[in-house]
Amino acid sequence: MGTWRGRLLGGTVLAAVVGLGAAGAQAALTPGSYRRFMLAYLVAFAFVLSLALGGLFFVFLQHLTRAGWSVLLRRLPEALAVNIVVVALLFMPIAASVLRGQGEIYPWAREAQGHGRTIEQTGPEGTGLKNAETGWGDAAVNHGEAVDPSYEHQHLDELTLAKRGWLNVPGFVGRWVGYFGLWTLCGWFYWRNSVRQDDTEDYRRTQTMQRVSGVVAVLFGFTLTFAAWDLLMSLNPHWYSTIFGVYYFAGAVVGSLSLLILLVLGLKRIGALPATINTEHQHDLGKLLFAFVFFWGYIAFSQYMLLWYGNIPEEIFWLRVRGMSTATGSVTEWSYFAVMMLFGNFLIPFAGLLSRGAKRRAGVLAFWAVWLLVMHWLDLVWLVMPELGPNVTIGAIEIGLTVGLSSVYLLGVWLTLGRGSLVPVHDPRISESLAFENV
Numbered sequence: 001m002g003t004w005r006g007r008l009l010g011g012t013v014l015a016a017v018v019g020l021g022a023a024g025a026q027a028a029l030t031p032g033s034y035r036r037f038m039l040a041y042l043v044a045f046a047f048v049l050s051l052a053l054g055g056l057f058f059v060f061l062q063h064l065t066r067a068g069w070s071v072l073l074r075r076l077p078e079a080l081a082v083n084i085v086v087v088a089l090l091f092m093p094i095a096a097s098v099l100r101g102q103g104e105i106y107p108w109a110r111e112a113q114g115h116g117r118t119i120e121q122t123g124p125e126g127t128g129l130k131n132a133e134t135g136w137g138d139a140a141v142n143h144g145e146a147v148d149p150s151y152e153h154q155h156l157d158e159l160t161l162a163k164r165g166w167l168n169v170p171g172f173v174g175r176w177v178g179y180f181g182l183w184t185l186c187g188w189f190y191w192r193n194s195v196r197q198d199d200t201e202d203y204r205r206t207q208t209m210q211r212v213s214g215v216v217a218v219l220f221g222f223t224l225t226f227a228a229w230d231l232l233m234s235l236n237p238h239w240y241s242t243i244f245g246v247y248y249f250a251g252a253v254v255g256s257l258s259l260l261i262l263l264v265l266g267l268k269r270i271g272a273l274p275a276t277i278n279t280e281h282q283h284d285l286g287k288l289l290f291a292f293v294f295f296w297g298y299i300a301f302s303q304y305m306l307l308w309y310g311n312i313p314e315e316i317f318w319l320r321v322r323g324m325s326t327a328t329g330s331v332t333e334w335s336y337f338a339v340m341m342l343f344g345n346f347l348i349p350f351a352g353l354l355s356r357g358a359k360r361r362a363g364v365l366a367f368w369a370v371w372l373l374v375m376h377w378l379d380l381v382w383l384v385m386p387e388l389g390p391n392v393t394i395g396a397i398e399i400g401l402t403v404g405l406s407s408v409y410l411l412g413v414w415l416t417l418g419r420g421s422l423v424p425v426h427d428p429r430i431s432e433s434l435a436f437e438n439v
Helices: 003-029 034-064 075-082 084-090 092-100 149-154 169-200 204-231 244-269 279-310 313-321 333-352 356-360 362-388 396-417 430-434
Strands: 140-142 145-147
Touching (some): 034 075, 034 084, 034 204, 034 362, 075 084, 075 169, 075 244, 084 092, 084 169, 149 313, 244 362, 279 313, 279 333, 279 356, 279 362, 356 362
Antiparallel strands (some): 140 145
8 A cells, every 4th residue: 555545544543533532522521412412423424424425426427428527537536435335334323313212313203102292391402491491482381391482393292293104213214224225336336337447448337337327316316305304304303395405415515526626636736646637627626616606505595585485384493493583582693603604605615716717726726625615514513403502512522523424434435545546547538538628
């Protein structure tokens, strides 16, 4: 193994140990932090999953469109996609939490006890505080205790129970076995055919990957949408959005493109990638990133505008918990966080990536890739962590788990890349990629 691979492996293992160790230590020192730990784990998992799925999307998209410009780069997203199997292993703590039936992450996963609208009163942070202590306004009453109406969805009421046909423990676990089975098969299929082509020089493997990519695209769209509903939207069983899967998809592509840009620029800098991967390829990656920044902004605005216009109670409470209401008493720390998302995830990078020069300067493009990778993670924090309460919660647990899980995933990527060439040397369109030039 080359020196650069050894250093990457060593640094990644160290990052995983430090990240997971810091998260575990902080959780151990913070009484009653188990639910926070599990929600933070969900954020980290959703982040890593998005990188792997974004890699798979990039690979089948290139084959589907018969793109030639990206051939020199394609081995990297192939490695991101095939390591979905590592992400499947990281899902096990979430599955275990759901199987426990205590509802630490998902309220619908609680075991029903008796009858009535709810089975227990926990408050926004699982504290059981009453109205007099919290200052909540018009609150629903549950066994003599007050519940902030914005958090009523955290209780096993009739509306949640009515969705038990979909939101049930065996169904949830079974669907995720299916999701990961299909994604792993697709990632392995592209990786295996691409690597085998390096040895056999058989151009028909490229044709096979092209033919299959249409079917993969359809299956990918459905499974990603359902997975986003199960993983993130079901945190609030009262709420639904038919565009939510597209929202998660847009963020996933922004995150994975950002990671791909950093991998290309970083590996090229240390001499692991050939000089034939040049500014022209970098420019096209920048254009794709710019396009999906705009797409994410469009989808985010569309979802918010339709929910705001509809003004349906079970939908506006989702917005209110995440600070998207200006009604009296509804402005929280998450309100300022949401404004930061508007500027940090859309307006600022949109302006920063708009020019041709920003995409052709390695340092500038790397800056925006890091920026958007962080913003993508913060977007997932905004989707998940408000379930704890109105105060922004970002600390050693959240950051440590994300660093730890990301490092475990990247460790798999480095090991995969170490098993062959970093460039598909016998792809029939490689000459097109070598001669590629932006207009």
